[in-house]
Amino acid sequence: MSELIKLENVGVYFSERKGLFGSRIIKALDSVNLEIRQGEAVAIVGESGAGKTTLGRVILGLQRPTTGRVLFKGTDVYRIKHRYWEFRRSVQWVPQDPYSSLDPSLTIKDQLMSPIRRWFNDAKIEKANQLLNMVGLTPPSEYLNKYPHQLSGGQRQRVSIARALAPDPLLIVADEPATMIDSTLRLMIINVLTRLVRQLNVSVAFITHDMALARLFLLKVGSGRVVVMYRGNIVEDGPIDDVIQHPRSEYTVKLINAAPKIL
Ligand SMILES: Nc1ncnc2c1ncn2[C@@H]1O[C@H](COP(=O)(O)OP(=O)(O)OP(=O)(O)O)[C@@H](O)[C@H]1O
Numbered sequence: 001m002s003e004l005i006k007l008e009n010v011g012v013y014f015s016e017r018k019g020l021f022g023s024r025i026i027k028a029l030d031s032v033n034l035e036i037r038q039g040e041a042v043a044i045v046g047e048s049g050a051g052k053t054t055l056g057r058v059i060l061g062l063q064r065p066t067t068g069r070v071l072f073k074g075t076d077v078y079r080i081k082h083r084y085w086e087f088r089r090s091v092q093w094v095p096q097d098p099y100s101s102l103d104p105s106l107t108i109k110d111q112l113m114s115p116i117r118r119w120f121n122d123a124k125i126e127k128a129n130q131l132l133n134m135v136g137l138t139p140p141s142e143y144l145n146k147y148p149h150q151l152s153g154g155q156r157q158r159v160s161i162a163r164a165l166a167p168d169p170l171l172i173v174a175d176e177p178a179t180m181i182d183s184t185l186r187l188m189i190i191n192v193l194t195r196l197v198r199q200l201n202v203s204v205a206f207i208t209h210d211m212a213l214a215r216l217f218l219l220k221v222g223s224g225r226v227v228v229m230y231r232g233n234i235v236e237d238g239p240i241d242d243v244i245q246h247p248r249s250e251y252t253v254k255l256i257n258a259a260p261k262i263l
Contacts, residue, residue, distance in 0.1 A: 003071075004037055009033060010029055010033075011031055012027070012054050013025050013026065013027055032055065034237070040223075042205045043206045043208065043218055044208070044227045045208055045209065045255060047230075052209075055229065056093070060093050064078065072090070089167045090167075090170040094172060101163065102159060105147075106147070108145070108146050111159060111163055112166055128140065129144075131166060134162065134195065134196075137158055158188075165196070175207045178213065193206060193217060194217065197224075210259060211244075212259035214226050215244070218240045225240070228255065230249065235249040235251055
């Protein structure tokens with residue numbers, strides 16, 4: 001598997017005002033090293049505030065690091081202007097709340113055709129049909145003319161994944177994609193993300209606070225790594241069963257104990 005994204009000693013610092021004259025520095029990411037290879041599944045786990053979303057935004061090129069470098073196929077993404085669009089197209093985002101990525105005034109067909117037109121000269125409706133089939137919204141004809149509010153939360157999230165897939169990306173960063181939907185539909189989203197890795201060889205960075213869900217995803221894919229984040233640092237990075245059986249940090253033990261049902 002070739003290296004797609006590499007973070008080298010990435011720090012992201014925010015300054016927070018404190019009192020009238022003071023301010024303090026928040027290290028959302030401290031000194032993070034991470035590699036994601038083509039076709040690899042990586043589950044990024046940590047509690048609220050651990051830095052998961054910031055990490056996702058750095059991978060997507062939406063948050064410039066304060067320190068360190070972000071490499072796309074070996075090149076610093078902030079130094080290669082001519083390949084910038086290739087990078088932006090190759091790395092796509094599925095947000096927690098599909099309402100924030102779907103335009104309520106557009107039909108599902110238009111939600112999908114807009115990125116398809118942007119990236120392909122020969123944009124055809126067949127591509128939208130393929131995307132809906134890939135995320136399990138079948139037959140596509142049943143969904144194309146609907147608006148987001150006419151779909152369930154789980155269906156909306158699958159449209160959001162289809163939209164992220166429209167540019168034929170190499171990596172999808174899914175930020176808590178199963179959090180705002182109920183548990184029966186959660187499995188469906190996990191199955192869709194699994195299909196992306198296994199059938200399309202797309203890398204998936206799956207961000208979650210739930211260790212059990214991370215394990216389920218990696219078990220379904222059949223390979224991949226779990227990355228545990230704590231206070232802006234990666235405290236664990238390895239195959240899920242190794243991490244569960246031999247956790248290096250006490251924080252990981254707490255996460256495992258908080259999700260006893262499936263683990
Ligand atoms: N734009 C910002 N300005 C100031 N502080 C920020 C900003 N973005 C994030 N932070 C802080 O950085 C830390 C990490 O935030 P981040 O959203 O990455 O965590 P998270 O693990 O994704 O949490 P959650 O699961 O609640 O989204 C938090 O302390 C947060 O308050």
